[in-house]
Amino acid sequence: SPSCGDDKKRRVCYYYDPGISTVDYGEGHVMVPHRVTMAHNLVAAYGMLGDMRRLRTAPATAAELADFHDEGYLALLQDLTPDGCGGDDGGHLREEGGGRGVDNPVFDRLWDYCLRYSGGSLAAARTLGSGTADIAINWSGGMHHACRGGARGFCYVNDIVLAIRELLAHFRRVLYVDIDVHHGDGVQAAFEASNRVMTVSFHQHGGGFFPGSGAVADVGKKGPGRYCALNVPVSVGIGDEEYHRLFEPIMARVMEVFQPEAVVLQCGADSLAGDRLGELNLTTRGHAQCVSFIRSFNLPLLLLGGGGYTINHVASCWCNETAVAIGKEIPNDIPKHGFDVFYKNQEYKLHYKLETKHLHRNRNTANSIDGIRMAAMENLSKLKL
Template identity: 45%
Template structure:
């Protein structure tokens, strides 16, 4: 797949950025609207196919989540007193509030990730971008860490119909616990997360000793980092050597990349010191692999820098050069006073707690575990179940081939999720 002949799908729903978690909440969906605006102002939409995706259905969501949890999300409203007794059961509260339009918001960002996966499955796009997605903390039975429906897991389940091995990479400052938990017992998906670990940092998981279990043993990779890590240490000493070994041993057929921007310096909830260009090096590495890629957003709580980061990374995906001066547009005041794409985000008050010896130790540990993989798991192929999300491009078309393995994710008779059976 030649880079200059790639086709790109960009998910752009005009309403997904208009939802509001509530006063003072750090999660601001309008960061996606700011990103879309910059993408348009930089004229990058001319190099992509722009889609306004359909909403995900309850059936789509229950491919991973429990029926009672999804049913609850579909009915609960901020003023529904009769549902408040269930808040603690489903982990709703301060971090995951019930806000107006909550379920509609979930349907929009999940539908966008599902359409992205379908585009890749049918080779209608080589790379699909959904900056509204990437909500990696949501669990099968509950919300967590500002996340209600795990669009990543649902999209990966769809990708597994056509791709024997899917690699999930997470560069959010928080551990990708929801995705790791979903695929902890399978070799069909390898999860690799680079994150802050220790000192009670949310979500508290992500030790390098969490390596998977049963069929999935050694297929969960965690790179626990300390606060203050900088560009060179992050990319040259950790990301590049780990991912080079992962690519060598696992040989994925498709990649899902979560680009949480809370690993940037100066993030409201983060504690790393990455620049936008340093963060983007990870995206460039993934693009160099010349594989089908689904790119999603994730965390990021200094809104103007999130929009800058995801705009820049869109340009890296397209191999476009952008001016550092942000074009004048309706939201230009968000980027004042400098109005540049690459401000200095380094925070000198945060000391780099990652010694070279510590980082080399982590990489050595990961490499040793990867060498225990006898080979990249192979699977048989047979008729695929229907796509979860039908699009106008291929509605009515009958898929012919799908991936299968000892760890089944689909039952051909009733299309039921079986991730818990391992």
């Protein structure tokens, strides 16, 4: 079956900065920036680089980051060193709200890493704004938890907020869709007061799962931006079919009522089955179906990465979604490309299969899915622009 919703080609612009490939969050940390390089190597091995435009990506500047972030926080971030200067508790960055944790370590070249992944998302947004591409891709972006004044959930700079603010200079209304397994809290918070940005997050919710916000009743603060935040919480073990019984009708209605002029899709791959952190059961096809469904609306589209902690799955997922963006069929057999060893335990197939014992028992029911869909539709019916 085809991996994309329609055969029509799109002009795709692809941003990859090799400077992120050796960034290391530290011993044993679950976030591995090298997964983006793995995805890139797969994209190249499948011969897709010739199907996309590639522009030189300059790292962002501190001034560009200051468009959203607090100057004091940026000064701290820029001066941090792994030895602890400017840090707080032996090499970890204080979270906004005062929490201290191992989630946001201070590592070598942290500032440079932030400038590079943000530079990619900003360049991608500018290309869409100029109208010279239909789809722009930056798999190293999608850091949806970062706050104005602090790091949170492995995210230091919120490249998504920066990219959306750039898009707002060109488009009347921007839709943000987040299929990462975690709630897109940082992006929601940044635009809660605005009716020019609608944020929609699908996420695992309940049982203390991070960050804990994003109940279906969470529709944003009182004011003009109310109901421009939509949350679709699901329980452990949801699979493709049930996910799309939510995703497609809800997103079709969002398109009708919000009428966006551009869309940002955060493609966090931690919603895939077998992720180290997420506990959902999506396949690479089910995940990519979100991309092809959003693509079918034919609006300027920014595709970003995000979470994803079983790195061979992440690379397979984003490589396949690059093919979906282009509108190209690619074979399931991973080409020999010198990095094949990473894909041995998925038998060198792009669309990996997991044994049932590696899946999470589905805690969603037909009734719970219908209930969430109806509650989300009810929230959407209250959106008046």
